[in-house]
Amino acid sequence: MSHLNNSNTAQSAIWGQVDDYMNTLLIPNDPILQDALQANAEAGLPSHDVTPNQGKFLQLLLQIQGASRVLEIGTLGGYSTIWMARALPEHGRIVSIESEPKHAEVAQANLTRAGLMHKVDLRTGPALTTLPDLQEDYPELFDLIFIDADKPSNPDYLRWALRLTRPGSLIIGDNIVRDGEVIRSHSEDARVQGVRTFLECIGSHPKLEATALQTVGSKGYDGFVIARVKDIPVTK
Ligand code: DHB
Numbered sequence: 001m002s003h004l005n006n007s008n009t010a011q012s013a014i015w016g017q018v019d020d021y022m023n024t025l026l027i028p029n030d031p032i033l034q035d036a037l038q039a040n041a042e043a044g045l046p047s048h049d050v051t052p053n054q055g056k057f058l059q060l061l062l063q064i065q066g067a068s069r070v071l072e073i074g075t076l077g078g079y080s081t082i083w084m085a086r087a088l089p090e091h092g093r094i095v096s097i098e099s100e101p102k103h104a105e106v107a108q109a110n111l112t113r114a115g116l117m118h119k120v121d122l123r124t125g126p127a128l129t130t131l132p133d134l135q136e137d138y139p140e141l142f143d144l145i146f147i148d149a150d151k152p153s154n155p156d157y158l159r160w161a162l163r164l165t166r167p168g169s170l171i172i173g174d175n176i177v178r179d180g181e182v183i184r185s186h187s188e189d190a191r192v193q194g195v196r197t198f199l200e201c202i203g204s205h206p207k208l209e210a211t212a213l214q215t216v217g218s219k220g221y222d223g224f225v226i227a228r229v230k231d232i233p234v235t236k
């Protein structure tokens with residue numbers, strides 16, 4: 001946000017208004033989701049939730065993918081978890097990892113109010129100590145992984161995502177544009193460097209096919225990377 005001048009402040013106001021316009025047409029008001037955002041704000045969580053239209057985008061991706069096993073790295077208050085859990089079939093499950101116990105407590109309350117806890121395996125603790133357990137607990141692997149936690153660890157999360165997916169799985173990363181900061185190769189921001197290494201690893205990985213999309217909207221200027229594990233295993 002530090003680079004905004006007056007004219008692009010006006011521009012970003014329009015982004016928010018266009019989000020509101022489209023959401024009015026496409027995304028019905030939902031008291032459960034609104035209550036979750038309110039509970040997050042009241043508990044003092046950072047407002048890093050996805051927007052409603054981004055939540056719906058994730059939900060549609062799960063449905064298009066036919067996903068029944070989903071992993072989310074970075075639960076925060078569970079807003080995106082609600083969107084994704086709702087897209088799961090009855091037997092489906094989303095594992096969501098949150099390092100901050102207070103955030104996980106708020107998420108658990110939000111997901112319970114949403115009547116979704118039977119589809120959610122919420123794990124509290126640093127993702128890098130939690131992820132090794134998932135190899136044993138979910139041997140069938142994940143259809144989709146959403147990486148949305150501390151950005152400096154993104155390259156490590158990608159390594160785990162590759163272990164926990166199968167050909168045809170999707171790996172989605174949030175916040176890969178960061179107001180355009182992502183192109184600053186000499187940035188001293190560890191989050192920017194984490195995202196840059198993450199994108200470089202995705203781009204050069206023989207098992208992944210990927211694209212990235214810039215987004216604007218009520219949460220400013222950012223973007224997603226979407227990678228698919230290739231169908232044919234690579235032989236070296
Ligand atoms: C940040 C993290 C997020 O996941 C997000 O959606 C927005 C911002 C951050 O750490 O700055």
Ligand code: MG
Nearest residue numbers: 048148174175
């Ligand atoms: Mg995010």
